Amino acid sequence: MTGCCGCCTALKPRYKRLVDSIFPDNPEDGLVKDNMQKLVYYGTSKPEKLDRIGQYLEQRLSRDVTRSRTGYVSISMEALDQLLLACHAHSNLFVESFLKMVHKTLESPEPQLQILASQSFVKFANIEEDTPSYHRSYDFFVSKFSSMCHSSAEPETTRIRIRVAGLHGLQGIVKKTVSDDLQVNIWDPVHMNKIIPSLLYSLQGCNMDNDPESPKEDESPGVVAEMVLRDLVCRATFGNITSVLKPVLQHLDYHKLWVPNKFAVKIFRILMYSVQDQYGHMVVHHLMSHLDAHNKDEPRVKAGIVDVVSETVVIAAGGSVGPSVLEVFNTLLRHLKSSVSVQTSDRQRVLDEKNFQEAVINTIGEFANNLPDYQKIEIMMFVMGKVPLLDLEEDVSSGDRKDTLLQTMLLKTMLKVATKYRTVLMINAFPPAFLDPLLRMSLAYDAGIRLIVQEILHTLLDRHDNSGKLKFVSENSDTITWIPKDIQALNLTVEKASQQDIFFIKKNGPQFYSCIYENMLQENNKVDNFEALYCTLALLSIELGGEDILVDLVRLAMGIQNISVSSDLPVTHTCAIHAIVAAYLNLIGQLSAIPNMCTHVSEIIDARKNKAPHLLPDFAFNRSNTEQSYPTSTNVKDELLFDQAVINEALTSRGYDTSTLGTPFTISRLSQSRLGRMDSWFAETSSGSWLQDEVDMAHSTSDIHSITLSIDSSSSSQTPLMGQRGQAPEDITFESLKKIITEDDVERKRSQEMKQKAILEKFQTAPFEQIVAKIDAESMVFQNKLSEILTTISDENKDNAPQHQTTAVFDMQFPDLYVY
Amino acid sequence: MEDYKYLFKVVLIGNAGVGKTCLVRRFTQGLFPPGQGATIGVDFMIKTVEVDGDKVKLQIWDTAGQERFRCITQSYYRSANALILVYDITCQPTFDCLPNWIKEIDTYASSKVLTYLVGNKSDRLLHREIPAEIGEHFAKQHSMRYLETSAKEAENVDRLFTEIAVELTKQAKENFLRPRQDSTSGKVGMPNGGSSPVGGLSCCKLN
């Protein structure tokens, strides 16, 4: 130490003199750098003196803070920072002194000092302490930094600097504590409830869109807050993600940020992009709980929340939406249901509820979009299970309109999911447990509902983007004739159906056909309904058609034509039906390239063009028609009808077996009950030869169908059909199990040997589809056997269980048995 | 190296516009700020008072009354040693909200917290809507202490904070004899023994 030592300084210990020497006479001059180096050297070489140095500096600083001598406080802080960097490893006590000084400085009302202190704190936070003091408390720092994030100091530049300093301070605390379990638990709600709202408030303040204005963008509160939030969230684990999410949701509530929800969406995007993948579902889960908590709230708020869910789910796609998928759907459907049941005459409210319902449906769609395809079908079945089953013939006035509305909403939901599904094999898109109730629903009383069901069918059937080309209405409907001489004009994409699809349609065709048929009969059909039915018909032919079912399709078309002759439907309906038949026969005739049929069809069409244009789509589907546009008589001359005999011959000449063609579809709306309807539906099909190989077709088929019916009638109308499966095990006894096992064994041994031999060959030679189809067939043989056994068992148990019920359950499971 | 013996946290709550910030500034700065704007989030002030010769530091958290900040303000209740619940004697609605505030306190504050009910703006006698007895009665019902203040006329403001400091110091001394765990901070309410005082700091003179 050079220079003169007055007696005053001489009395002071060396460390105090060293400290004093770093302060210039004029605080403007800043830290005396040379002396500071000496102090640092002294500190590192005599670590035992560090505590004293710290205490002495603390004393000086405290005095300067109290006297608002900002310049000197800055110098003290700078000195402390340097000492800390150089010597922290040597003294925990020094760190404590340091923190006390930061604390003290933060208490000052001087913005400059607060900012300084925050910066020092950040420097401290960046230091890795070897042995941090584990009883250190950061309470004050969290409280103070959070408060700074809300600073309303003037002028604005100062305010922003204080806020940014607060944010950096918070980040420092997080950094310091988050990775060390022994440190203060920063995830404790006590802290998070301060930190999170402060971050959000800072984010809120920043302009979300027009960034370019502020010059030093990377230091704006919004930008810093987002960085801190991401930093925090990415470290959150299963145990503490909740303490982040709760204040987020609360903050959004208090600041009314669900309507509009732009900010909420922004925040949840940040959360989803930063949270560890495996916890993404927690975010969704909390949003759902929040929705529950808001159940009684305005629909606008709920719509805002649900909308955020959908945005969130999109991002969750990468990770797992997790185990809560069904729970989420359940919650959403529950809200849908409760919204539908709201009764109000307030028009705004009605509108709001509607928007909420839309939002829910959209969200379910987004959700489903992120699921693998097989789960989409499961989801649709799940939704289907929620659809209230109304008596199909029930008049709306007597039935519950709420239920119709709910049905509509649920079906819209299914449609949303269905559009996200990409059909490969029909059998996968339409598992029986899904197809059955869906087709049942296609006969709902409400025309709107029927339309949605057809749309679901369209999107699932249509693998080649054809449905758009099959609608009679179209932007450029002027230029397109719906019955082109050459269907190439329609630009359809047609691919030959796979073996499996042919299996599928042979098995399920009758159900489809009779549904379409019955749909044609509905008196409350609108143009849209007819158009949709045509589209379904056409899609069936395009996607699944081919030689195997051509006769069935023609028979259906002829059956439909007969409706208009034998029913008392209004003229608008019969015209539409005739138009559909014309367009349809033209389509399948050309698709299957049967010249004589094509000739006949085009002759009739030409005749209609001249004499009865109202029997063709261009007229019949013209939505600007008025009652006056239609002819008064519904009678159609035979020469304008398609002649069964001619078509029959055309088919026969091409080697088709047309023996069934003569059996007409009949109108059979005798019974008004649902059961009755089903009866007619199946009676219809059983009279045909859908089941070629059965000896006594009529009997066996009506048997199985009546059984299916009885299950239908015996199950409560609330139970979804697919729920039936669950009952099966109840009928299995020990004895039966034993039987199954032994039978099973023998069967397996035998088939195993066969398989082993065959497999090699097959896989070497056959194309993939054939292999799959073959395997399917084999498993059917096995199912066949198994169900035979089960039937026997149930016969034995006749006394205990109602026979039809038991059998029905098994039939439900093994319907293949009766077809092949 | 502390400049105080006891440190207490005091949190002010109550509807927007009842005068919380004015009370704090009157106490800490000795002035009545013209055109005081609404508080954003939470504000912080410090003031050291003397109780029986001991320096007692009051850390004062002044919360925003606006509902939208409830999320952040609630988080400050828990560590409070004293709460000052303020209403405006000239504004019935601020009194009517008191039960809600009590609920908030019950939910978020420590059960032992010392609570004062303060009817502010007592200078506006002509506009009074809540008679003093009503306020006092309500306070009694909910085991709160009661005072009427005027930040404008400096009426009862020092008294309010001093009473709090005295009472908390008394409690702290009792607790020191029977130490209890305070999870929020090792230091709050505990005497800060063994440190030599720093000269000339009876209070933080601001500006």
Ligand SMILES: Nc1nc2c(ncn2[C@@H]2O[C@H](COP(=O)(O)OP(=O)(O)OP(=O)(O)O)[C@@H](O)[C@H]2O)c(=O)[nH]1
């Ligand atoms: N006459 C009179 N007016 C007062 C008194 N105290 C506050 N005011 C006025 O009341 C208004 C609100 O005062 P603030 O202190 O900002 O109220 P606050 O409770 O802090 O409000 P928030 O921060 O929004 O929660 C201001 O216009 C003050 O001038 C008082 O004692 N007497």
Ligand SMILES: [Mg+2]
């Ligand atoms: Mg205020």
